Amino acid sequence: MLPEKVRDYLNANRDRHLSELCEFLRIPSIANVHGEPDGCLQAAEWLVERLERIGLSAAIEPTGGRPIVFAEASPNADAPTVLIYGHYDVQPPDPLDKWHTPPFEPSVRDGAVFARGANDDKGQLYTHIMALEAWQNAAGGPPVNVKMLLEGEEEQSSPNLEPYVAANAGRLSADAAVISDSEFFAPDLPCLVYGLRGIVYAEITFTGPAGDLHSGTHGGAVTNPANALAQVLAAMHDEAGRVTLPGFYEDVVETDDAEQRLWSALPFDEAGYARSLGVDAPSGGEAGRDVLQRRWSRPTLDINGIVSGYIEPGAKTIIPARASAKVSTRLAPDQQPQKVVDGFRRFLTDNTPAGIRWDLTVHSTARPVLLSRRSPALEAASAALEEAFGRRPAMIRMGGSVPVTELIQRILGIDAAMMGYGLPDDNIHAPNERFRLRQFYDGAVASAAVLGNIHKQQSSQ
Ligand SMILES: [Zn+2]
Incomplete structure (x- = not known):
């Protein structure tokens, strides 16, 4: 239980x-x-000032990109150390005209705060600062040693985080790690996330003739890069919805029976989920797999954008000189990003028609991760969520990627507790992002309680 004075x-x-x-x-x-002003350094400076005010030593540390804020407090050498991760960067706010109030002018209404980053991840990150402040001012200091790793590039898939974590593994070492950058399973059902998919984000470019050609004069004599790209992209799935890149499924681990039982016990409202997306029913993906499997434990391949040819109003009869597509695959444990990239290259070599030169650029990759479903940190987080929100959390996986989780596991050897406080309809990455005040305030209680719980585990050992 969280001491009453901390909660008060x-x-x-x-x-x-x-x-x-x-x-x-x-x-x-x-x-x-x-071209927009980049407020990342300003946000990092704000955090340093804020953390120093509550007794942590904090510094801005350079990376190859936006800086990391590292902070620590070691009140008791015998106590365990908890690493807290958050990110201060946010998604771009566009389309601006869809916001009811401007994205960087926070508006408190209808029991929520609306702003870009309100949920993802500034609001969730801030609950940990509130928690540390409460321990500091009401109880003389946190019950554990604390390290904070606050990143500024999560929304770009953390390109500079791995070298930073590898170079600072000793300074980042901890007994447990906590990440609040996720959401509840349902409005009243907190959850702990123990699995994440990885990603390979690539761009395929097909180049044909030296310039756009008259489609009447030359149509039939040259391979059209847009036609070819459409064919090749379509061939990346078979009729059963399976991805056809060579070797794609070789390392995919099937879920076990215990996990399937966990998932079937979840109150997943398939019709409501479809409604929330504006579709009649969840469709697509692999045949014979249920929706949660398709979202959480099976790999996917999606076209994220296609560019080619004449796209202005009216007609223009051309064979375009080039066509390109952005394609992302979500990887399931234990797929390896490099092997998927190799699969892309082999597929393009084998399937690109004559008359076309192909190029593949990989924009970002992250490995999938599967955490233990029974670790002491997870127990501490589970009890903290139950204390703050009145309900024992569900154990779930997530379809997205949070690269730091995998880095913390692989490089630091810690299975992090992913305890997020957002709600599924908070519009993260979209206009009118919000964070419910109840989630914000009770999230701070959970963020404070987990530190006390980790301390208690250690002292009862
Ligand atoms: Zn986030």
Whole structure:
């Protein structure tokens, strides 16, 4: 149980904590910017100042890209050490005209705070700062040693995080790790995430004639790169919805029976899920697999964008000189990104028609990860979520990628507890992103409780 004085402190400081979050949200720390002012350094400086105020030593540490904020407090050499991860960068806010209030002018209404990053991940990250402050000011300090790793490039798949974690493995070493960058399974059902898919994000370019050609004069005499690309992309799935890249399924691990039982016990509302997406029913994906398997434990391949030819209004009869597509695959444990990239290359070599030159650019990769479903940190997180939200969390996987989880496991040897406080309809990465105030305040209680629980585990050993 969280000491009453820590919980009381959080209750008494709600309004100030909310206005501080709004201050943080006003900084436009946008990832992947094109000409917009980059507020990432400003957000990092804000965090350092904020963390030093509650007794942590904090510093901005350079990477090959946007900086990392590293902070620590070691109140007790005998206590366990907990590594807390969060990210201060946010997705670009466009399309701007779909926001009811501007993305970087936080608006509190209908029991939620609306702003870009309110949920993902500034709001969730801030619950840990509130928790540390409450321990510091109400109980004389956190019950454990704390390290914080706050990143500025998560929304770009963390391109500089692996070298940073590898170079600083000693400084980042900890007994447990906590990440709050995910969401509840359903509005009243917290969850712990123990599996994530990986990703290979690639761009395929087909080049044909030296320039666009008249499709009447030359049609039938040259291979059209747009036609060819459409054919090749279509051939990347078979009739059963399986991906046809060579070797694609070789390393995919099937879910076991115990896991299937966990998932079938979840209150998954398939019709409601379809409605929330604006489709009649969940479709696509591999035949013979249920929706949760297709989203969580099976690999996929999706075209994310196609560009070719004449796209202005009206007609223009050309054979375009080139065509390109952005394609991402989501990887299931234990697929290896490099093997999938090799599969792409072999597929393109074998299937690209005569008259076309192909090129493959890999934009980003991340490995899938599967964490233990029974670790002490997970027990501590589970009890913390139950204390804060009144319900024992479900154990789930997620279809997306959070690269840091895999790095923490592979490089630091820690299975992190992924305890997120967002709700499924919070519009992350979309206009009108929000974070419910109840999730924000109770999330801070959970963030505080997990530290106490980890401390108790150690002292009862
Ligand atoms: Zn995030």
